Amino acid sequence: xxxxxxxxxxxxxxxxxxxxxxxxxxxxxxxxxxxxxxxxxxxxxxxxxxxxxxxxxxxxxxxxxxxxxxxxxxxxxxxxxxxxxxxxxxxxxxxxxxxxxxxxxxxxxxxxxxxxxxxxxxxxxxxxxxxxxxxxxxxxxxxxxxxxxxxxxxxxxxxxxxxxxxxxxxxxxxxxxxxxxxxxxxxxxxxxxxxxxxxxxxxxxxxxxxxxxxxxxxxxxxxxxxxxxxxxxxxxxxxxxxxxxxxxxxxxxxxxxxxxxxxxxxxxxxxxxxxxxxxxxxxxxxxxxxxxxxxxxxxxxxxxxxxxxxxxxxxxxxxxxxxxxxxxxxxxxxxxxxxxxxxxxxxxxxxxxxxxxxxxxxxxxxxxxxxxxxxxxxxxxxxxxxxxxxxxxxxxxxxxxxxxxxxxxxxxxxxxxxxxxxxxxxxxxxxxxxxxxxxxxxxxxxxxxxxxxxxxxxxxxxxxxxxxxxxxx
Amino acid sequence: xxxxxxxxxxxxxxxxxxxxxxxxxxxxxxxxxxxxxxxxxxxxxxxxxxxxxxxxxxxxxxxxxxxxxxxxxxxxxxxxxxxxxxxxxxxxxxxxxxxxxxxxxxxxxxxxxxxxxxxxxxxxxxxxxxxxxxxxxxxxxxxxxxxxxxxxxxxxxxxxxxxxxxxxxxxxxxxxxxxxxxxxxxxxxxxxxxxxxxxxxxxxxxxxxxxxxxxxxxxxxxxxxxxxxxxxxxxxxxxxxxxxxxxxxxxxxxxxxxxxxxxxxxxxxxxxxxxxxxxxxxxxxxxxxxxxxxxxxxxxxxxxxxxxxxxxxxxxxxxxxxxxxxxxxxxxxxxxxxxxxxxxxxxxxxxxxxxxxxxxxxxxxxxxxxxxxxxxxxxxxxxxxxxxxxxxxxxxxxxxxxxxxxxxxxxxxxxxxxxxxxxxxxxxxxxxxxxxxxxxxxxxxxxxxxxxxxxxxxxxxxxxxxxxxxxxx
Numbered sequence: 009x010x011x012x013x014x015x016x017x018x019x020x021x022x023x024x025x026x027x028x029x030x031x032x033x034x035x036x037x038x039x040x041x042x043x044x045x046x047x048x049x050x051x052x053x054x055x056x057x058x059x060x061x062x063x064x065x066x067x068x069x070x071x072x073x074x075x076x077x078x079x080x081x082x083x084x085x086x087x088x089x090x091x092x093x094x095x096x097x098x099x100x101x102x103x104x105x106x107x108x109x110x111x112x113x114x115x116x117x118x119x120x121x122x123x124x125x126x127x128x129x130x131x132x133x134x135x136x137x138x139x140x141x142x143x144x145x146x147x148x149x150x151x152x153x154x155x156x157x158x159x160x161x162x163x164x165x166x167x168x169x170x171x172x173x174x175x176x177x178x179x180x181x182x183x184x185x186x187x188x189x190x191x192x193x194x195x196x197x198x199x200x201x202x203x204x205x206x207x208x209x210x211x212x213x214x215x216x217x218x219x220x221x222x223x224x225x226x227x228x229x230x231x232x233x234x235x236x237x238x239x240x241x242x243x244x245x246x247x248x249x250x251x252x253x254x255x256x257x258x259x260x261x262x263x264x265x266x267x268x269x270x271x272x273x274x275x276x277x278x279x280x281x282x283x284x285x286x287x288x289x290x291x292x293x294x295x296x297x298x299x300x301x302x303x304x305x306x307x308x309x310x311x312x313x314x315x316x317x318x319x320x321x322x323x324x325x326x327x328x329x330x331x332x333x334x335x336x337x338x339x340x341x342x343x344x345x346x347x348x349x350x351x352x353x354x355x356x357x358x359x360x361x362x363x364x365x366x367x368x369x370x371x372x373x374x375x376x377x378x379x380x381x382x383x384x385x386x387x388x389x390x391x392x393x394x395x396x397x398x399x400x401x402x403x404x405x406x407x408x409x410x411x412x413x414x415x416x417x418x419x420x421x422x423x424x425x426x427x428x429x430x431x432x433x434x435x436x437x438x439x440x441x442x443x444x445x446x447x448x449x450x451x452x453x454x455x456x457x458x459x460x461x462x463x464x465x466x467x468x469x470x471x472x473x474x475x476x477x478x479x480x481x
Numbered sequence: 482x483x484x485x486x487x488x489x490x491x492x493x494x495x496x497x498x499x500x501x502x503x504x505x506x507x508x509x510x511x512x513x514x515x516x517x518x519x520x521x522x523x524x525x526x527x528x529x530x531x532x533x534x535x536x537x538x539x540x541x542x543x544x545x546x547x548x549x550x551x552x553x554x555x556x557x558x559x560x561x562x563x564x565x566x567x568x569x570x571x572x573x574x575x576x577x578x579x580x581x582x583x584x585x586x587x588x589x590x591x592x593x594x595x596x597x598x599x600x601x602x603x604x605x606x607x608x609x610x611x612x613x614x615x616x617x618x619x620x621x622x623x624x625x626x627x628x629x630x631x632x633x634x635x636x637x638x639x640x641x642x643x644x645x646x647x648x649x650x651x652x653x654x655x656x657x658x659x660x661x662x663x664x665x666x667x668x669x670x671x672x673x674x675x676x677x678x679x680x681x682x683x684x685x686x687x688x689x690x691x692x693x694x695x696x697x698x699x700x701x702x703x704x705x706x707x708x709x710x711x712x713x714x715x716x717x718x719x720x721x722x723x724x725x726x727x728x729x730x731x732x733x734x735x736x737x738x739x740x741x742x743x744x745x746x747x748x749x750x751x752x753x754x755x756x757x758x759x760x761x762x763x764x765x766x767x768x769x770x771x772x773x774x775x776x777x778x779x780x781x782x783x784x785x786x787x788x789x790x791x792x793x794x795x796x797x798x799x800x801x802x803x804x805x806x807x808x809x810x811x812x813x814x815x816x817x818x819x820x821x822x823x824x825x826x827x828x829x830x831x832x833x834x835x836x837x838x839x840x841x842x843x844x845x846x847x848x849x850x851x852x853x854x855x856x857x858x859x860x861x862x863x864x865x866x867x868x869x870x871x872x873x874x875x876x877x878x879x880x881x882x883x884x885x886x887x888x889x890x891x892x893x894x895x896x897x898x899x900x901x902x903x904x905x906x907x908x909x910x911x912x913x914x915x916x917x918x919x920x921x922x923x924x925x926x927x928x929x930x931x932x933x934x935x936x937x938x939x940x941x942x943x944x945x946x947x948x949x950x951x952x953x954x
Contacts, residue, residue, distance in 0.1 A: 030926065041939060063861050063921055077861035310916075321926040322919045329913075329935075343914055350918035359918050388536050388550035420918035421894035424928075427916050428898045432905030440802075441816055443783075443900050445823035445832050445893040446795045448536055453503065453794040455897075462802075466514060 023335055024110055024125035025050040026100050026271075028057030030321045031302025032131035033081070034328025035335070036092045039129075042336040049093040049123065050086070051112055054154055057083050057094055062321055064158040065181070068165070069188035075155055103128070103275035105295045127297050127335040130272050130285065131328060134265040134303035134319045139176065143237025148244040151261040152181065164258060170194040174247045174256035176234050178205040182262035183217065183353040186226045189260070190354075197227040197254050199234050199247060208347075208364045209412065210398045212379050216414040220356040229254070265319050267304045280306040280315045289341040291331035299335050301327035308344035311363050311409060311430065312371040318347055348427045350420035357419035361427040362410025365400050376403040378463035382456035384417025386448035393417040399426075399460035406435035406468060411457060418450070426457055436461045436468070496808055497583055497598035498523040499573050499744075501530030503794045504775025505604035506554070507801025508808070509565045512602075515809040522566040522596065523559070524585055527627055530556050530567055535794055537631040538654070541638070542661035548628055576601070576748035578768045600770050600808040603745050603758065604801060607738040607776035607792045612649065616710025621717040624734040625654065637731060643667040647720045647729035649707050651678040655735035656690065656826040659699045662733070663827075670700040670727050672707050672720060681820075681837045682885065683871045685852050689887040693829040702727070738792050740777045753779040753788045762814040764804035772808050774800035781817035784836050784882060784903065785844040791820055821900045823893035830892035834900040835883025838873050849876040851936035855929035857890025859921035866890040872899075872933035876941060879908035884930060891923070899930055909934045909941070 023039050025032045028050050036048050050057060056079055063078040072078065086092040101120075102111045110123050136151040138144055150161045164170070173189045175182045178200035189196045198205075198221070205217045205228065221228050232249050237259055239245040247254040267284035269277075278294040280286035284306025291299045302324035309316040323345055330340040350359035368375035377400040385392040395415030401408050411426040413419045429439055439461040446453050454462075496512050498505045501523050509523050523530060529552055536551040545551065559565040574593075575584045583596050609624040611617060623634050637643070646662045648655045651673035662669045671678075671694070678690045678701065694701050705722050710732055712718040720727045740757035742750075751767040753759035757779025764772045776792035778800060796818055803813040823832035841848035850873040858865040868888030874881050884899040886892045902912055912934040919926050927935075 042942075060859060060861065060921075060926075062919070062926075063859060066862060066921055071863060072861050080860075320919070322917065325926050326914070340910075341914075346916040348916040348918055350920045350923055352920060352922045357923070361916065361918075386533060386536060387553075388533065388545050389539065390544060418891050418894050420920060420923040421891050422897070424895070424915075424917045425897040425901045427918070428901040428905070428907075431911065431915055432901070432907065434901075434905065437813075438904065441799070441814075442897075442904055443819040443821040443834065444795065444897045445821055445834075445900070446535070446793070447823045447825060447893060448533075448539055449825045450823055450830070450893040453533075453535075453798050469515075 022047045022049060022123070022125050023127045023129070024123055025129045025131060026110065027131035027133055027302065028052030028054070028094060028096065029059065029061070029131060029133050029302060029324065031324035031328035031331070032129065033058045033086070034325045035129040035131060035299070035301055035332030036086065037090060038329040038332030039336045040090050040092060042333055042338055046336060047093070048091070049095065051098045051100060051110070051123070052094065052096045053099045053115065054156070055096050056155065057086065057096065059155060060321065064152050064155070065184040065188040067158050068162050068185070069191040071191070075159060078155070100132070100271055103271060105275050105298060108297065125297070128299065129328070129331045129335055130277070130293070130298065130300040130304060131302040131324070132268040132271065132304040135268050136261060137264045137266055138261060139234060139263060141234060141236050143239070143244065146237050146239050146244040147242050148239070148258045149237050149261070150259065152185070161260065165189070165192050165194065170258045172197070172255050173258045173260065174199060174254050176259065176261045177263040178228065179207060179262060179264065180349060180351040184351055185260050185262055186221060187224070187352070187354050190224055190226060194258065195225065197229060197256065199232050199249060199254060200228065200230050201233050203231050206358070208367060209360070210364055212396060212398055213358065213360070213412045213414045216356060216396060217353060217358060220354050224354045265303070267306065267317060269304050272300065272304065282306050282315050282317050284315070284317050289343055290334045290339070291327055291342060292334070299331040301331040310344040310346055312367070316345065316347065318345060318349070320349070322348070346427050346430050348423065350423065355416050356414055357417065358414045359420045359423035360410065360412040361423050362408070362430045363400060364410060364412070368400055368402070368409045373402045373409060374404055375400050375409060376464055376467060377401070378460040378467070380456050380460040380463060382459055383452050384415060385450060386452050389448040395419060395456055397456040397460050399457055399464060401436050401464050403468060406437060408434050408436060408439060413456070422455070422457065436464050440465065495520045495522055495596070495598050496600045496602070497596055498602045498604060499583065500604035500606055500775065501525030501527070501567060501569065502532065502534070502604060502606050502775060502797065504797035504801035504804070505602065506531045506559070507798045508602040508604060508772070508774055508805030509559065510563060511802040511805030512809045513563050513565060515806055515811055519809060520566070521564070522568065524571045524573060524583070524596070525567065525569045526572045526588065527629070528569050529628065530559065530569060532628060533794065537625050537628070538657040538661040540631050541635050541658070542664040544664070548632060551628070573605070573744055576744060578748050578771060581770065598770070601772065602801075602804045602808055603750070603766070603771065603773040603777060604775040604797070605741040605744065605777040608741050609734060610737045610739055611734060612707060612736060614707060614709050616712070616717065619710050619712050619717040620715050621712070621731045622710050622734070623732065625658070634733065638662070638665050638667065643731045645670070645728050646731045646733065647672060647727050649732065649734045650736040651701065652680060652735060652737060653822060653824040657824055658733050658735055659694060660697070660825070660827050663697055663699055667731065668698065670702060670729065672705050672722060672727060673701065673703050674706050676704050679831070681840060682833070683837055685869060685871055686831065686833070686885045686887045689829060689869060690826060690831060693827050697827045738776070740779065740790060742777050745773065745777065755779050755788050755790050757790050762816055763807045763812070764800055764815060765807070772804040774804040783817040783819055785840070789818065789820065791818060791822070793822070795821070819900050819903050821896065823896065828889050829887055830890065831887045832893045832896035833883065833885040834896050835881070835903045836873060837883060837885070841873055841875070841882045846875045846882060847877055848873050848882060849937055849940060850874070851933040851940070853929050853933040853936060855932055856925050857888060858923060859925050862921040868892060868929055870929040870933050872930055872937060874909050874937050879910060879941060881907050881909060881912060886929070895928070895930065909937050913938065
């Protein structure tokens with residue numbers, strides 16, 4: 009009866025975590041909280057764990073001087089304070105799910121090691137998507153992947169001031185980098201294949217972003233395809249595009265990311281429909297004893313029920329916590345994401361949550377939306393700025409579907425209340441009843457989202473007999 | 482069959498609104514939206530309507546130079562743009578609910594007029610509570626009631642610089658006024674009868690407020706009762722208290738307010754248990770065709786089901802909108818308030834929503850709470866300030882009950898997400914799942930309220946076998 013237990017190797021009680029980023033370290037910390045005695049090992053390829061990738065644009069612009077500031081906790085903290093065995097410089101080569109082992113090598117010595125596990129959490133992160141075009145190998149062409157790549161960018165622009173820079177992609181990281189490179193002194197051109205900055209942004213929000221770029225001297229080329237990176241003597245000096253050359257002594261590729269799911273797939277872990285590791289709400293994969301979390305996973309969009317890939321630290325932390333807790337016997341769940349996103353480009357705050365008008369229609373809703381301009385503070389209070397919000401709801405049910413906001417004032421934390429409302433499946437009428445904060449220095453008596461909810465509510469009353477899907481303002 | 486209609490006087494189709502403040506004008510505007518053709522009359526005692534009382538401290542400190550800035554819309558706007566007949570300088574003397582008439586007088590000419598109504602909205606506002614002590618009539622003793630009283634204060638402190646001022650009461654208006662009078666150059670002493678600033682504040686939040694007061698040279702006397710205002714030659718020069726005299730060339734009374742419900746009561750409108758007009762969720766009083774809204778009404782605390790009086794513009798706007806809409810045939814509801822409140826004292830933002838730990842216990846919950854200090858931005862980002870949040874939940878069910886927050890950063894809009902969570906009856910586990918915004922300039926990856934929710938969740942797991950009501954941190 010007790011033979012199985014007696015025969016177990018020590019490592020067979022071990023929780024092994026692949027990846028020391030936000031998801032992996034959250035998993036390890038959550039596991040430790042639930043099981044004070046468990047053996048927990050984290051394997052990380054790079055030299056650091058618990059590193060805030062979201063800070064890289066600010067490290068490059070020198071708003072953050074020192075890369076060590078971006079480390080939340082040193083590996084030593086986890087080792088001594090949490091009894092978590094953190095092994096940096098250790099790369100995973102393969103997983104044997106049957107044998108419950110992971111093969112890895114020391115990236116410095118190339119020594120091989122096989123580690124057993126009882127439970128495994130895969131938190132391998134993501135890789136930047138590189139365009140399949142000529143010239144990727146040229147000096148001055150970068151993609152932000154790790155701290156090392158950011159250090160390389162910072163060294164490049166520090167050693168010889170870059171007069172002209174190009175950014176491939178106008179998503180939120182491209183936009184943050186436009187600010188960073190402009191701050192570092194480069195005249196910056198953004199090259200974007202689609203007809204909008206920030207995918208899924210509403211036109212009223214996209215316009216504000218474009219205005220902010222123009223105001224800070226950033227050139228935005230939309231519907232433009234980069235064809236190759238060109239340069240003599242091994243260093244880039246221009247980007248060839250389908251609309252002519254763009255001079256650039258430096259190129260930053262910010263064209264999105266893909267889940268780093270190759271090792272998992274080879275081990276028999278099922279991927280989802282868009283290439284990330286598939287998990288259930290408990291962050292379990294299809295393989296016994298293997299969990300996954302963070303940027304290597306695809307999430308569920310709660311509003312559409314569809315798979316989505318949006319690698320963000322907030323999601324990685326939550327998923328890691330759930331995976332680590334459940335690996336130790338917990339019953340936590342991660343229901344999916346609202347695709348909440350916030351960032352700053354120069355002095356403009358931008359945030360969104362939920363579906364855009366077009367996404368809502370594609371998902372089978374009958375969206376109606378309202379755009380409202382409202383003051384960030386009471387209008388009489390100094391520095392009251394005009395903020396813009398677009399609120400999207402389902403016309404038939406009144407259910408809230410999403411919101412987007414931008415302006416020179418507090419925007420991100422204003423969107424959070426909509427994220428909570430979406431989680432609770434609130435209607436426009438519910439939003440009007442929320443008892444939100446007001447005081448002259450922070451907000452006017454009606455919040456912008458509530459003014460937008462009023463506009464939609466009035467529209468729904470008026471059009472009850474003649475439905476329309478046009479924006480009401 | 483048609484006789485009743487034929488026999489009706491024109492005024493018998495009229496919506497009459499008593500009071501041109503936030504509630505009254507919201508009611509008039511909502512009524513107009515639903516009934517483009519209705520006759521709508523607003524009677525206001527003062528010279529202005531649609532006036533933001535919340536701006537008075539900033540008018541007194543001269544942050545707002547001009548009192549006209551505090552008017553949201555001029556009376557003329559309502560007359561010409563909304564066809565709302567606004568009658569300022571018109572005081573209500575009585576309501577005849579049977580005859581459907583209101584008797585009022587022109588405050589300038591003392592001429593009497595009787596106005597008929599079909600529907601009546603009472604939005605008469607509130608009056609400051611004055612202590613029943615000697616010396617109220619002295620020069621330099623003020624209570625903030627209307628713009629006129631604020632103009633009197635501003636003139637008083639402008640004509641002869643006030644070296645020492647005293648404030649009776651350390652609620653949020655007292656605290657805002659401490660900032661205003663200090664900004665205006667007065668050495669300010671606050672005299673508070675209870676043992677805390679800000680009623681219902683948690684000790685961890687109250688301490689931050691007191692620290693902010695000390696840092697700006699404001700003296701706070703707690704557990705001190707003002708006994709009389711004293712002064713030679715008709716002007717105050719000190720406040721006599723049960724702990725000795727407090728020198729003050731000016732006294733501001735900020736000891737709370739009471740609903741202005743006298744005229745309503747005389748007309749047979751029922752008051753609630755705490756003296757405000759009682760209404761149902763549709764803002765109907767017990768008398769046919771009479772609605773009430775705003776500071777003259779007592780609200781329901783959604784979390785306790787008990788009556789509460791908290792006169793705020795946000796509530797007044799919502800109640801006014803519901804009353805005006807329903808008076809014209811709508812079916813809007815106002816479910817009550819979460820007692821959400823936000824204000825600034827010097828550089829400290831303070832906000833709360835829901836119940837305090839003690840209130841929760843009194844209401845029959847088994848509260849558990851966590852206090853968390855967290856950064857207002859990512860810690861590596863410039864000017865990341867430490868904010869403090871206390872989150873309160875029910876230990877047995879995990880249901881959220883309230884939150885209080887303070888710090889030198891964005892606080893008010895961070896509390897809104899908890900206000901939404903309370904509205905949706907979310908649990909601690911729900912709060913952990915919310916997809917909230919993060920970007921280095923605005924927030925760290927885990928919001929403070931989510932860190933506090935984690936602390937409570939861990940505590941609930943640990944103490945599942947041995948319940949405790951002690952704060953977990």
